[in-house]
Amino acid sequence: MLVIHMERGCKSLEVARVCGFLERKGCSLRVVGSFESPYIVSDGDEEVGNLILSLQGVKAVTPTKKPFPLASRETFPDDNVFNITEEIKIGGGNRLIMAGPCSVESRSQIIETAKGVKCSGANVLRGGAFKPRTNPYSFQGLGSEGIALMVEAKKETGLPIVTEIMSPEDLEWLEPHVDILQIGSRNMMNFSLLKAVGRTRKPVLLKRGMMATVDEWLQAAEYILAGGNHKVILCERGIRSFDKSTRNTLDLSVVPLIKTLSHLPIIVDPSHGTGRKELIKPMSMAAIAAGADGLMIEVHPRPHEALSDGAQSLTLEEFQDLMDSVNKLCNALNEEVKTPCGLRIAM
Ligand code: PEP
Ligand code: MN
Numbered sequence: 001m002l003v004i005h006m007e008r009g010c011k012s013l014e015v016a017r018v019c020g021f022l023e024r025k026g027c028s029l030r031v032v033g034s035f036e037s038p039y040i041v042s043d044g045d046e047e048v049g050n051l052i053l054s055l056q057g058v059k060a061v062t063p064t065k066k067p068f069p070l071a072s073r074e075t076f077p078d079d080n081v082f083n084i085t086e087e088i089k090i091g092g093g094n095r096l097i098m099a100g101p102c103s104v105e106s107r108s109q110i111i112e113t114a115k116g117v118k119c120s121g122a123n124v125l126r127g128g129a130f131k132p133r134t135n136p137y138s139f140q141g142l143g144s145e146g147i148a149l150m151v152e153a154k155k156e157t158g159l160p161i162v163t164e165i166m167s168p169e170d171l172e173w174l175e176p177h178v179d180i181l182q183i184g185s186r187n188m189m190n191f192s193l194l195k196a197v198g199r200t201r202k203p204v205l206l207k208r209g210m211m212a213t214v215d216e217w218l219q220a221a222e223y224i225l226a227g228g229n230h231k232v233i234l235c236e237r238g239i240r241s242f243d244k245s246t247r248n249t250l251d252l253s254v255v256p257l258i259k260t261l262s263h264l265p266i267i268v269d270p271s272h273g274t275g276r277k278e279l280i281k282p283m284s285m286a287a288i289a290a291g292a293d294g295l296m297i298e299v300h301p302r303p304h305e306a307l308s309d310g311a312q313s314l315t316l317e318e319f320q321d322l323m324d325s326v327n328k329l330c331n332a333l334n335e336e337v338k339t340p341c342g343l344r345i346a347m
Helices: 012-024 046-052 108-118 145-156 168-174 193-196 214-226 253-260 270-274 277-288 316-332
Strands: 002-006 031-032 040-041 058-063 098-101 124-126 161-164 180-183 202-208 234-236 266-268 292-299
Touching: 002 012, 002 046, 012 031, 012 040, 012 046, 031 214, 046 058, 098 108, 098 316, 108 124, 108 145, 108 316, 124 145, 145 161, 168 193, 180 193, 193 214, 202 214, 214 234, 214 253, 214 266, 234 253, 234 277, 253 266, 266 277, 270 277, 270 292, 277 316
Parallel strands: 098 124, 098 292, 124 161, 161 180, 180 202, 202 234, 234 266, 266 292
Antiparallel strands: 002 040, 002 058, 031 040
8 A cells, every 4th residue: 555645735736647647557546635735545556656756746655564554653653643622632642531421311410520520630521422222222322412411511611522423414413512523332343434424523532343453443543534534532442352250351452552553542441441440440540551642431420320331430539539540640650631721630
């Protein structure tokens, strides 16, 4: 595969010339991104790449054998750092702590949780409104009403929000309201959904499929990048294994592995990854120590009343305790968790 990096501000005629050249050589091609600074992905070989280098408007050509050329670190050696809001970034040492309930259940529940997690130093509020439940009779989420409550919680606290999108049809109305679109584990290979979020310019949190290999996961990310959206955050949330003593097997080795393979930021969700409250703090610490760019933690003011995933949800007090430890660790690593208002978390 080749990734052809065009000059910023190059002319559309120059892009067309490269495309014409590739076509004459019988190579596939796909133009990605805006015409000010596009990339062209092609199945041409190194010899074709060398010839293309001499064409006008071409800045660089990266050959790669990886099936995820745009997600690969070979193509983009620097960490992909991008903004979630004007103040909050992820990647390159900027960590995101996303916390909140599994499901949005009521106004009071989401506002109380949002205020609590913000106070403890979370910088993104999570909450599911469209829930991908295994059983059709389980609580399916509040749908658009849940999104309206998330928006209220955002107004109340200033925390940006992340929520799962299950269907491409919801994208148009949902996109303006949310700060990060979550693709759940069960939808990691829903290619219509991946293509749809690839067309937006909103950050996308792409959870690892529960049976997905790293190659499959990065190719799912490639769908979004190939659509022109470079703001992809990977999220390790555990994979299925033979051992039922935890809900899933949290694969923390994937954090440093992804760092070598890809420039994309990666966060860890130890809540779904272990399904066990007592394991969430130690696994959060391990994830940060392994180099994760953040965490996603399920928090509920009264976990025993939760309509989904209560057994793995931390109370607000337990989340504060987790953040105290995470901050001590970040300080030991000579860094800090950046809060929305830029405050350093009190120790
Ligand atoms: C979630 O985060 O709400 C969720 C359903 O997680 P996953 O897709 O990882 O199961
Ligand atoms: Mn959950």
